Amino acid sequence: MKKGVLGEGLMDGFSIITLAIILTVFFVLFANEISYADMKNISEIITSKKVSNDGGLTLKNLMNTPIEDVNLYEFIILNQNDKDKIKEKVREPMNKICKVDSKMLVDNPQEVCLWYLEIKFTDKTIFLNGGYDPIIHSFNTDAIVTTGTEPKILPLVGFDKKFRNSLEYSLSLPDYKKNLVNIKLKLFKGLS
Amino acid sequence: MKKGAYMISGETLLWINRILLTIIILGAVFFVVNSAIAREININESIADLTIRKLYYSSECFALQNVVIEPGEIDISKFTEERLRNCIGLNYPIKLELENNEKTISNIENYRDAFNLCQVGNKQKQCLFKSQQYVLVSNNGKVSYDILKAEVIVQ
Incomplete structure (x- = not known):
């Protein structure tokens, strides 16, 4: 006991x-x-994740890009009633920042990049988007629809891809009448 | 009972189980603590990212300074190998290219060798980091746009 x-x-x-x-x-x-x-999963190496957002530098530089003796932002304000003219001028620098083509979709889907730019005035909003318009089809990837505010992926049988990295930048700048113009840039990068 | 026979009592059996259980728990605890302490922390990607950002954020590197510093705007007269060496040093081999201006610089002479060496082991542990940034380039007050392509090797 x-x-x-x-x-x-x-x-x-x-x-x-x-x-x-x-x-x-x-x-x-x-x-x-x-x-x-x-x-x-302790055996896995703990890695730091790169900060993929650039703090708005891309959008700031885009708006400061010189176009016909003014910067792009002023060009947009001056031509706010002519969307096609703005589109034509925006496409050139945007193609440097973010591009996509059908070959890239097949050979190098991780490099694919689509963009969406929104310029909101007090009385109207201009939408611009990049990539194929309105629909991207590729031989062996999913279909990507770019008509909305952001590209949507319609999965085909056997494929279910997503954008690996979605970035969004925004800026508010005054126009000549001191009204605020809200600018939003979205980038959709890399299919996986 | 035979002479010399050994008898395990019920209580002894109970204690063997208890001690075994305690050893197993202590072993598990030791394994978890040891794994946590001995884990490898890889910050190479952050080092590469910060090194590249310094190039266009700092006026010590290439950022234009007109009274105030213009982050993201490169002064083309600063875009030289000597300035790159002074700004970043020689610890991390770097290759920079301004696409539209067709200018390529590196902080070390034998960048290609460092690149090839990195490629050999890059699958096991990433050492080559690439980046592209939309920048403005100022050339005697005339501003144009460009893409700064950067490659950094962090071993």
């Missing part, structure tokens, strides 16, 4: 030590902010 009591006492001691060790481990892990996701 005495032995039994001693054994139970020792077991309590073991339990407490074990519990203390477990709690210490969890405290150390949480204090180091190691997430469960990291612990789940």
Whole structure:
């Protein structure tokens, strides 16, 4: 009887030590902010993810791009009633930033990039988009529809691709009447 | 009972189980802690990204400075290999290309060798990082647009 009591006492001691060790481990892990996701596959190298957003530099530079003795932003304000003229001027620099063609869709889908530019005036909104208009078809990739505010992928049988990286930049700038113009640029990069 | 026979009591069996259980728990705890401590942290991609950003954000590198610094606007007169070496140093081999201006510079003479060496081990551990940024280029006050293509090798 005495032995039994001693054994139970020792077991309590073991339990407490074990519990203390477990709690210490969890405290150390949480204090180091190691997430469960990291612990789940601990053999996997924990990598830093590159900050893919450039802080709006692309949109700022785009709006400052010189066009016919003014910058693109002023050109847009001056020609806000002529969407085709704006489209023509925007396409050239945008093709440098973001491009897509049917060959790229097949050979190099991770380099594919589509864009959507929205310029919101107080009385109207101009939408422009890049890539194929209105529908991209490719021999062995999904169909991409670019008519909406952002491109949509219509999966074909056996394919289910998504854009790996979607970026959105926005700027608010005053026009000549000191009304704010809201500009939004969306980039959809890389099919996977 | 035969002479010399060994008898395991019920209580001894219970203790063997308890000790085994404790060893297993301690082993598991040790494994988790050791894995967490010995994990490899790879920040090469961030180093490459920040190095490239410095090129067009800092006036020490190529950013235009007209009273204030113009981030993202490159002063073409600054776009030289000497300035690149002074700005970034020689730790990370870099190759830069201004597509429209057709200018290519590098901070080291044998960039191609560093590139080839990196390519050998790039599948196991990524060391080559590429980036493209839409920039404005100022040439004596005349501004045009361009694409800055950058390649950085971080081993």
